[in-house]
Amino acid sequence: MRSHKDLDVWRAAIDLAREIYELTRAYPKDEQYGIVSQMRRSAVSIASNVAEGAARQGKKEFIQFLYVAVGSASELDTQIEISKVTGLGNPKTLSDVQERLTRVIMLLRGLIRALKASTE
Numbered sequence: 001m002r003s004h005k006d007l008d009v010w011r012a013a014i015d016l017a018r019e020i021y022e023l024t025r026a027y028p029k030d031e032q033y034g035i036v037s038q039m040r041r042s043a044v045s046i047a048s049n050v051a052e053g054a055a056r057q058g059k060k061e062f063i064q065f066l067y068v069a070v071g072s073a074s075e076l077d078t079q080i081e082i083s084k085v086t087g088l089g090n091p092k093t094l095s096d097v098q099e100r101l102t103r104v105i106m107l108l109r110g111l112i113r114a115l116k117a118s119t120e
Helices: 008-025 035-054 059-085 091-119
Strands: none
Touching (some): 035 091, 059 091
């Protein structure tokens, strides 16, 4: 098994986390322990679960961690939507980040499919 750093999905998730940190720097200070913290933890969780899963012994375990990463991505998607409807963040930037998140989710699902196919 290759290192998690060799995986496109891990690199895309790292880029997404960087963007989330940049985006949330502009959020109001009173959101520092609210949505800012939630968004950052969700973004970090995506890349972290890919890395942890890749370090596991079997493909089944890896797949399980990828599903957890998909769950964190869904949380982040919801937090981006909440940011949009409450007027937090720049609407164009939020849409751009949401597009990058959609790409990460597609990569995660593609890797899950590939791993499942190779275990059958």
